[in-house]
Amino acid sequence: MKFLFVISLFLTSLTLASAAPSKPAAGLHQWSKRQTNTVSKPDGRLFNINGTTQYFAGTNAWWLSYLTSDQDVDTVMSEIAATQLKVVRVWAFGSVNSIPQAGTVYFQILNSTGSYLNTGADGLARLDAVVASAETHGIQLVLPFTNNWSDLGGIPSYNAAFGDNATSWYTSAPSQAAYRSYIEAIVNRYKNSSAIFAWELCNEPRCQGCATSVITNWAANTSSYIKSLDGAHMVTLGDEGWFAPADGIGDGSYAYGGDVGVDFTANLKIDTLDYGTFHLYPDSWGYNYTWGSTWIEEHDQVGSQIGKPVVLEEYGTPFPHNHTGTEAPWQTTVVNATQVAYDSFWQFATINLTSGSQYDVNSIWYNDTEYTVLARQHAADMLAKKVA
Ligand SMILES: *[C@@H]1O[C@H](CO)[C@@H](O)[C@H](O)[C@H]1NC(C)=O
Ligand SMILES: *[C@@H]1O[C@H](CO)[C@@H](O)[C@H](O)[C@H]1NC(C)=O
Ligand SMILES: *[C@@H]1O[C@H](CO)[C@@H](O)[C@H](O)[C@H]1NC(C)=O
Ligand SMILES: *[C@@H]1O[C@H](CO)[C@@H](O)[C@H](O)[C@H]1NC(C)=O
Ligand SMILES: *[C@@H]1O[C@H](CO)[C@@H](O)[C@H](O)[C@H]1NC(C)=O
Ligand SMILES: *[C@@H]1O[C@H](CO)[C@@H](O)[C@H](O)[C@H]1NC(C)=O
Ligand SMILES: *[C@@H]1O[C@H](CO)[C@@H](O)[C@H](O)[C@H]1NC(C)=O
């Protein structure tokens, strides 16, 4: 999702002791001392979680790593677990170019001399809390390493430090070195956790006007690098699923034109990517809701041809507290007309958190009646779906 999200922090509960950022190599973490615990694996078009190959539903809560109370993180994880959602996608990135105001959560400083990890209480300790709580509640995490968009740093924060732009970033030696240094730090910190579902290259990578080979080469190189650090966990791209003309799918309109430099089919063929992702926001993209089901079926068909799982990783419509009419038909398509391995709605929201709040027009609130249909019932439908 690319819109600006509102995060309001209650500063009173924050720890102000801001640890000096350290280079990624500094210090091993508790998880690194444990046995590698790979709970989730691909199994044909589906996933096997903890010994069971099944369909399931998941959700997105990008802000979990920005909550400053461990209790709040635990509340959210317990609500997600109680819903029988198996996977949650949380931002594992947060880059700034200089040390921010005390109490601001950030994970990395990028400047002309390199990348510096913040392992302090307002840094990776927040992501540590998410990983620990996910382990406790048996939730699996998808962790993206950066963002195309400027929210929470993302590619623009690399560009500010190293003089690149939205397209040159993918092939820039200094930007890619800093990105890999961050990946190495995160993968080594958490690879022995039982809560890792997949590492994700980027939220919604785009390279406007580029040949699609730019992102395909970058995705092949980066995923291969991640596999060299951790061969046990799955790796995925995190793209929106755009097709290119070479794929021979669709009517040549925006989603099929390759204009943003993404070729879903070519990327799904990369050996070191375990499954494909696609997103669905017809209101932002200028399509109707019926087309949403077509989009789901098209990605399922490509997954079937290539023989890998595909995931409807984000979907949403801009109607606060009124998403059932627009989104339930897509869920029906997922359940009844495809082998989409899982879908995860954008996004989970809940009340009663003390250390921050988060919402956008797409949010499905835990206290709302629509949550019963779009989260609880849908999760049950996916779990009940027969594995052929
Ligand atoms: C993860 O656990 C395995 C098995 O105990 C160990 O060999 C490996 O070194 C650990 N990883 C790290 C980064 O310490
Ligand atoms: C970059 O940030 C690090 C960490 O805050 C700092 O030590 C270093 O001096 C900065 N470099 C420049 C050129 O500002
Ligand atoms: C896997 O299943 C076992 C047996 O039910 C359970 O004890 C364990 O907590 C599960 N692990 C995860 C990560 O879900
Ligand atoms: C981005 O940088 C590249 C390489 O320096 C340059 O060729 C390209 O024109 C730049 N793009 C924009 C939009 O500035
Ligand atoms: C995200 O991707 C689009 C398409 O390439 C690009 O125009 C935009 O600048 C990117 N966003 C940022 C913040 O760089
Ligand atoms: C990335 O992949 C391309 C195409 O396979 C290759 O030419 C290039 O050398 C690779 N770059 C890096 C940094 O590995
Ligand atoms: C929805 O859009 C698709 C193509 O994008 C079109 O074929 C279809 O007729 C549209 N349906 C309605 C009800 O407008």
Ligand SMILES: *[C@@H]1O[C@H](CO)[C@@H](O)[C@H](O)[C@H]1NC(C)=O
């Ligand atoms: C709820 O969404 C439906 C479309 O799904 C729309 O027709 C209706 O007007 C919306 N109601 C409100 C109160 O926004």
Ligand SMILES: *[C@@H]1O[C@H](CO)[C@@H](O)[C@H](O)[C@H]1NC(C)=O
């Ligand atoms: C799927 O189809 C069956 C009958 O074919 C129906 O009973 C069920 O409600 C449908 N599931 C969903 C989620 O729409």
Ligand SMILES: *[C@@H]1O[C@H](CO)[C@@H](O)[C@H](O)[C@H]1NC(C)=O
């Ligand atoms: C929020 O807190 C109130 C007051 O403690 C409680 O009655 C309510 O059940 C809570 N709601 C949720 C969704 O946890």
Ligand SMILES: *[C@@H]1O[C@H](CO)[C@@H](O)[C@H](O)[C@H]1NC(C)=O
């Ligand atoms: C759920 O909580 C949100 C945020 O406080 C509120 O806007 C919404 O009206 C609540 N829904 C119900 C059904 O109480």
